[in-house]
Amino acid sequence: MGSTCVRIAIDAMGGDRAPDEIVAGALRAREELGVQVLLVGNPQAIESQLPPKTNLEQVEIVPAEEAIAMDEEPLSAIKRKPKASINVAMDLVKQNRADAVVSAGHSGAAMASALLRLGRIPGIDRPAIGAVFPTIANKPVLILDVGANVDCRPKFLEQFAVMGSVYSQYVLGTEDPKVGLLNIGEEERKGNDVAVQAHQMLRENSQISFVGNAEGRDVLSGHFDVIVCDGFVGNVLLKFAEAVGEVLLQFIREELPQGLHGQIGTAILKPNLRRLKQRVDHAERGGALLLGVAGICIISHGSSQAPSIFNAIRLAKEAVDHQVLERIQYQYQSLQRESG
């Protein structure tokens, strides 16, 4: 051992395409990103997915007896199955045998497991799930929370803003990230009580660059680098955004080839239409980051295939490389010193 390469614990049993696509993505990440992968799950099931020539000494399999199914109630399942793959993966981080966890399994279970096994970063009340959206300005925007907390108090939103700013700056490479509060108008008194109070707190927070309210139309504008919201509206927005690309492509498929001119024109435009599809198609971004727990955890789509898992592992590696966890901890230590 003694290696300094990043070690990623992968829930090999989580997701619709587990373990085959999960293992394939992990092996590719090991090859191309130089990370160490720890495949957590049923050893026989995992080994059967390894290519024939795999050197078993180079792939670490960590046995886990159980798995959490997608329809289980997360908290009780996590408690009832201590040896479930997601729990074992979190324990590897807790024991400092891994630097991060990647899971495409039950996202609620991953969050519950992270909370119970790793705990929260001191000073953070609620972890948040952050998702990256593309913008027309050709740079990403980080939206959080997209599903961890259906009801948020204003100070939770403030914490999301601080964590999101750290992530945007150090992982997405944004200099001085501009923070917005998702709201239904630009004026500071717009929105519900939580939004009005959060606006005030965000404006007074010296750790972030708060620029004001972001409306739905501003999400993809590129005017904001981080947008905070409660997990209810964030989750609706995320799932809508994922679906909308598909809808727009279908409109194109239906309208363009109509009539003789349509068929000729569409045939001529084939390469251009393919490029358009790539831009609209929600690019495989790999996964969402669970921010606020005392460990790096990437939550991937349940439908993830190998390329998504690969991207999720890359995301995890970047978060480790850029010390996202330590930087968030530092923000809250300095806060506690100031108020102490």
Place this chain on the structure above:
Amino acid sequence: MGSTCVRIAIDAMGGDRAPDEIVAGALRAREELGVQVLLVGNPQAIESQLPPKTNLEQVEIVPAEEAIAMDEEPLSAIKRKPKASINVAMDLVKQNRADAVVSAGHSGAAMASALLRLGRIPGIDRPAIGAVFPTIANKPVLILDVGANVDCRPKFLEQFAVMGSVYSQYVLGTEDPKVGLLNIGEEERKGNDVAVQAHQMLRENSQISFVGNAEGRDVLSGHFDVIVCDGFVGNVLLKFAEAVGEVLLQFIREELPQGLHGQIGTAILKPNLRRLKQRVDHAERGGALLLGVAGICIISHGSSQAPSIFNAIRLAKEAVDHQVLERIQYQYQSLQRESG
């Protein structure tokens, strides 16, 4: 007089392009839809927008001394300016001199004016703004509320469902509209407290066909005809959806004409691209309906130009023709009889 044609009061002073585009849209609607238009506002400003040959006896101008600016606080402005164009327009409905109001002005002011001048339909606690989205199933879905109520109690959502079902059935022509509750998961216990309680109430309501929770990804699927949500989430979703259409059209403008083939193909496809734009463009839909007040009110975008105003007037005419108001009143009268 004595005519049975639908009479629409139009706030000629409301909107970024007032009065020119508003007047132009109204004159076209009068011509093509056979409606009577009452242009409410400053007579000189309106007259100066009429084409030279206009027969002034055929265009009714209703003088209004003031207008509400977009940055005014709606409720206080509505009270402070009783002779503002939106108030005068609402009064025309109240006095039965008009059947409906169309305004592209301050939407909050239009709602406040409708509430104060026309009042609510008995049995309805809160009016809602309903917006129609296109779906991949080539039929519309009505989302409400998209901005009138930032915090909703479960029974408000239930009322939105009843009103939305009436509108979907009689104006959009949906047989037995399928109602969904916007939520972050399909299971009935998902979401915040309001969502969980609303789910229960919707399921037990015999006036509607409730099919369950709708996630963000289901909004455009066509599986639902009416989706209810609070005005905060709905407004974020509406503005995001409008912006996404523009993003797609920008991608098309950037990608399709690239290269010689691209230019030829794009030229050939011009009519088809126009149809695609119409499907994506929100302007084609004219406006949102204010449901629950004792009058038909269409709220158009502030940026509305003549085609949007024309469509808004058509929407108003359809709501009048199909007796949306009377049908909603009937639903609540029958409810009160049942419980009485």
